[in-house]
Amino acid sequence: MSKIKLLIHEVFKQGEIDTGKNKKNSIALFLSVHLKEALNLDIDERTLVRYYDAFIVETKKEISIEPYKLDIFSKYVGYENFTEFSRTFVKKDESANKTTVKISVDKDEETLTEKLSNIIINITNEQHFKMPDFMKQNGLGIMEIALLLCLVTGNVVFSNNKKISSGTSFPLGFMSGLQPVTxxxxxxxxxxxxxxxxxxxxxxxxxxxxxxxxxxxxxxxxxxxxxxxxxxxxxxxxxxxxxxxxxxxxxxxxxxxxxxxxxxxxxxxxxxxxxxxxx
Incomplete structure (x- = not known):
């Protein structure tokens, strides 16, 4: 996602917070008045709606925005200018959705990233099947396929010879004891x-x-x-x-x-x- 798109997202998100409304026209009207009064930016409601459609609804191609407007938009969401926004902004939704997963094996805990390098998938019952090409291209990822194989046909064996057998019940989670995403x-x-x-x-x-x-x-x-x-x-x-x-x-x-x-x-x-x- 481009930095300009992220900025427009943040401007309308802040506008929604400030107004308590969630309709683009209502937010655009507020922004038009507020940005002129607080930051001396003369911009009409229709222009802001065009930005919304281009960068949020994405019904049209992205359009260019003058650099001075980007600087003022950045000030509205708490940054000195667009350069600072581009360099330091972290999308809250992305950081909020990141989770450090821990695997517990006999009271020894390691982070997922440390543990994955030591995971061995042991398929004890050989299975012969053909996966359609469209499933390969559009369906499960490598880790999802590997974990599905563990669930259906075999065991997960760790480097210290601790294993989770296929009899363990964790229908939708990554490992037993973890919350299923559903x-x-x-x-x-x-x-x-x-x-x-x-x-x-x-x-x-x-x-x-x-x-x-x-x-x-x-x-x-x-x-x-x-x-x-x-x-x-x-x-x-x-x-x-x-x-x-x-x-x-x-x-x-x-x-x-x-x-x-x-x-x-x-x-x-x-x-x-x-x-x-x-x-």
């Missing part, structure tokens, strides 16, 4: 999948909904349509067609971006809108 109360769509959160509000223009464990785990947009073929996608993917644009998903439901009901992918749809030509 215990969070809410989730929001980030454009590709649902992200879990404890907050009922993330930022203006972003819909936060109650946690739906099934959707959180299984519903994703397939970002690599060029990996889809009739053989690997028929009857196991769904699509949304909106103004001639087709997006594919890993499960049935509603397109979070336009509210349209998804349909099961047919051979015709897959051949026309997916495959190598869809790159």
């Amino acid at each position: 215990d969070k109360k809410y989730m929001y769509w980030d454009g590709e999948r649902y992200i879990a959160t404890d907050s009922s509000f993330i930022r203006p223009g972003l819909e936060v909904k109650a946690m739906n464990e099934y959707q959180f785990l299984h519903f994703k947009k397939i970002t690599r349509k060029d990996t889809l073929t009739v053989s690997n996608a028929l009857d196991v993917t769904w699509y949304s067609k909106f103004y001639g644009s087709v997006e594919f998903f890993t499960d049935d439901g509603v397109d979070p971006e336009n509210g349209r009901e998804l349909r099961s992918s047919t051979a015709h749809i897959i051949e026309k809108y997916a495959g190598p030509a869809a790159k």
